[in-house]
Amino acid sequence: MGSNEFRFFLSCDINLPVTFRVERLEGTLPSVNSPNSVIDSTTEERRPELYVECALYIDGAPFGLPTRTRLESMGPSYCWNELITLSTKYRDLTEHSQLALTVWDVSCGKDEGLVGGATILLFNSKKQLKTGKQKLRLWQGKEADGSLPTTTPGKVPRNERGELERLEKLVNKYERGQIQHVDWLDRLTFKAMERIKDRESCRNGNSYLYLVVDFCSFEHRVVFQESGANFLPPPPITSTNEFVTVWDPEVGKMNPSEHKQLKLARSLTRGIIDRDLKPSSTERKSIQRILKYPPTRTLSGDEKQLLWKFRFSLMSEKRALTKFLRSVEWSDVQEAKQALELMGKWQMIDVCDALELLSPVFESEEVRAYAVSILERADDEELQCYLLQLVQALRFERSDKSRLSQFLVHRSSSNIELASFLRWYVFVEFHDPVHAKRFYSTHEILAESMTKLAPGLNGEDGSKLWHSLVRQTELTAQLGSITRDVGNVRGNTQKKIEKLRQLLSGLLSELTYFEEPIRSPLAPRVLITGIVPLESSIFKSALHPLRLTFRTENGGTCKIIFKKGDDIRQDQLVVQMVSLMDRLLKLENLDLHLTPYKVLATGQDEGMLEFIPSRSLALILSEHRSIISYLQKFHPDEHGPFGITATCLETFIKSCAGYSVITYILGIGDRHLDNLLLRDDGRLFHVDFGYILGRDPKPFPPPMKLCKEMVEAMGGAESQYYTRFKSYCCEAYNILRKSSNLILNLFHLMAGSNIPDIASDPEKGILKLQEKFRLDLDDEACVHFFQDLINESVSALFPQMVETIHRWAQYWR
Known part of the structure; x- marks a missing residue:
């Protein structure tokens, strides 16, 4: 950075609450005894009990509720060293925002409790936010005044400033790192400052009281700018019928009144009065609607309040736990404590719901540990289906040796497949600039755990x-x-x-x-x-x-x-999802003869793939003219449909249906005849997944990746085999919709990964995935929806033109 370069933040861009630290009170308090009181030798001297009241004033008017520190009686000097966080955010401040600080003594009577007050502007004359330690002189016997101009300025007048004032400013810079630290010189300097301080105190006779406040610092200076200042004004109105767009600075901000009302309502219902409450029929319908929300849905304030109110009656409903935990105000210590107690007594949730609790939405270590305890019920085969996402979930843990990390290492120590894949998954993330240390730590724990294993696993010792x-x-x-x-x-x-x-x-x-x-x-x-x-x-x-x-x-x-x-981590994710969906379909007794070949990224730009003997549809059509002619070569049957065996045709139809549904749900793009492969037994499968979640390099891609040659191989759009194909598609789609929460949770755990089509906009990608499940429709409506989708895709002519152009390009290549 050049010497003349000035970097700064704008106050309107800082969405953080105003925070500062009340450190200590310097000086000697005046006598606490009333001049009219009679003191004898038996009277015990009263000890002051002080607290500081902090109030924010914006443009001379109070803003928000005052905040108080704890009582402090260990003095002098009285040291609170307490962090104060206001409800107001930096972006809400104006140029003339002031902090009014009043010191009270509760050991005195009502009329004598006021010690003094001082007011400080949050921005200096250059419109820069004040940072570091500020020493405010109290106006004894006066409450801090937040009006403009204030009658209780904490800033010491220039003609009264001494040598100590200048030195304290230098100390402030020293503590912010703006002055180089030299140990031997620092010790000498601070000793000299103590002597100057004692001399100044003797000169002033300790007649003044000072309150030391420490404002938080940022990486760069914070310059005041009002919210919306960069917005261009609307064009002049030329007609009374035109709409005028007016920027509302309150949009998106929390309503203080509503938030306060919700807090009071929740505090009233935090006790035992809710235990016997039962929802009415209307409330029960609302709760059931909330429980059907996908994991990507954010709950409104009223929905959170409803779940909290009837939390005791929902404990037998396992689906409700994740929604209930989303309704908890985790910043409230008492509320969080009660929520964790209820979580332990709740009906045990399913493994797919436990994955949601490992998402970045949940920061509580207790909640994440509970999710791991549920995962312990999954067998190794199921765990391997989620292992890639569980490794990515380590990004959201608060410790390098978290419960999740220990669980993954423990399970991998007894299963060589889990150990190998876990090692590769964390190894690939070593280049992550933010979380590399966490992945490396897991790798080292796994290495230590495995090398200490006694002989027994696969007959080999751990080393x-x-x-x-x-x-x-x-x-x-x-x-x-x-x-x-x-x-x-x-x-x-x-x-x-x-x-x-x-x-x-x-x-x-x-x-x-x-x-x-x-x-x-x-x-x-x-x-x-x-x-x-x-x-x-x-x-x-x-x-x-x-x-x-x-x-x-x-x-x-x-x-x-x-x-x-080539970075094949995206291919690895897609093939993992194909394998998972194949498992989900088979659990419902629907085998669509998918080909989830193995893919493993071994680095950021390298990896391995299982080779499946097959030929691309482009090559098959160029040599055999049609798919049927190619299959007749391997499975001829004069009495079978189209001259091939019924088994081969059924395999082809099922595999086409399976991949049509999966590629639609995952939004896989860039489909052409070179990345559709066909095996000798009739199984069709897709490769090369460079575009997912709706991205496609071709204009106007069809919603369903179904080419006319595949339909012709089924006998055309009027054939009974094509009707069977559509039936398999609709059945598979409805089966996978039942597991939409699982699939959405797995993609949510990938939100922090470096996979291109997810990293570009994780929230948008997951919402696109959610849309594909059409959770607003029932199974019957989805059948009609998906059949219309297939018909629309088959009748699309533009993709056929693109396919022809692509063939020409491949030919000349």
Whole structure:
């Protein structure tokens, strides 16, 4: 920053309450005994009990309620050192805002309790907010006056200021870090200041009382500017029929009267009088409506009050707990205490609701610990479905060694798959500029926990298990180096493939046969022993992804794609959601033959994907003209529908239905025939998820990603097989709608992640996802809605034009 550069904040932009600290009272109090009283030797000397009353005045009028410090009787000097937070925010202040401070002594009679007062302007003559320590001289026997101009200014007149006043200003700068600290010189300076202070006190005879107040400081200076000052005035009115837009500075602000009324109402109902209250039929309907709200919905003041009022009658309703906890005023200590007591007695909630309690909305450590206790009921298979989001939830914890972190490490210590994925999920976040320390801490706790394990897990001791996981990182580092070397080779793809096989067989021959088996990062229970050079290849792509064939310890092989130069964390999230939705559908006895292949990000710009033998629809249509012709090659049946087996056609229809619904819900964009793949058994699946939550590089994308070639393979829009396809779509959609809260909670936990389409605007993305579930409709209405959606997508002609242009582009590429 240049020497002439001045950085500042505007007061109208600071949405924080006015905060300051009342430190101490300096000077000697006047005699507390009345001059008319008779004192004898047996009378015990009275000890003053002081408090400070703080009141805010804006433009000479009182604003808000006064605030008082605690009583202080340990003096002199009387030291409160108490932080005062007003209800008013900095953005609400005006240029002439004043703080009136009055010291009272409750040990005196009513007429003698006033010690003195002083008033201070919050902004100086340069319209800058005052910061640091301010020493105010009290006007003894006078209550602080907040009028303009004030009769009780705390600022000492210039002609009465001494050397001590100048030194105290320098001390103020010293404490704010504006003067360099030099230990030996500081000690000498402060001793000299004590001597000057004693000399000044003797000269003034301790006749003055001073109140020391410390105003909070900001990173830069705060300059006064009135809210709305930057708004342009509306254009001049040319006709009486025109609407005039007027900016209202009160919009969005809390209504003090309403807030006070709600606080009083809740304080009245905080006791035992609510225990036997039962809601009326109207109130019961309102409560049931609130309980059906999605987790993204913010409760209004009246809704919060309703849930609080009938909290005791709702304790048997497990769905109500998360909504009740949202209605709690956590800043109120007594209310928070009662809420936590009720939480422990509440009907036990489901695991999907516990995920909501780990979102950034809930900051209470007790609430988050309760959520973890519910998660402990989930088995390892279910926990693995949520592991990615639970790692992201560590961002919202208040401690590096939180209950959630300890739980994840404990469960991973007994399951090698959980341990491997947990390690990778936290490893990838080491580059997070804000929370890297937290993820690193979890990684270290996991390492310590696993290395101390006794032999038993998979027949190996902990140190050996952890070493096998660390070797995964070494393997990915070597693969990244190979990708760079291959990418530097000039020539066509075939020359790059030759270079890859040459490296694996020559300089990097240790990758052909590992000294010790390594656990596959994608499937940790599978031990890989080396790479088969002749069966490894490179995809024709700008990033040159590697397609590697690994030997496995049991004599088989597995194929993995390694990509370098691309962030695949978004693909990892989408495939995880596909896997979760596949599980939810199967729990309802609906198997749509989905292909949730494995994806693992091993860095910010690299990762592994499971290779599934398949061909793109673009290649199939170019070689076989239609999907049916391609399937006839593998599953011919003269008596079957369209010349293929009924099983193959049913598999194709179900997989098309499953991915049509899932891609619609997740708002997956950039769909073309090159990222729709077809397996030999008829399973269709999607790859490459660079655009989600409604984003799409193509103009006017259809709501449903369903191409006409897929409909033709079902016999056309009038076919019974197409009708069956629509039936599967509607059934799957309604099943997934039942788990909308779970899916929304999982995406809410990803709000702080670095995934591009979420990080850009997390709130907007989650609301888009919520809209796709159409929670305002019942199941029957949703059937009609989804059928209309399919018909609209199939009849869209514009996407077919884009598809043709894309084919041309691929051809010339």
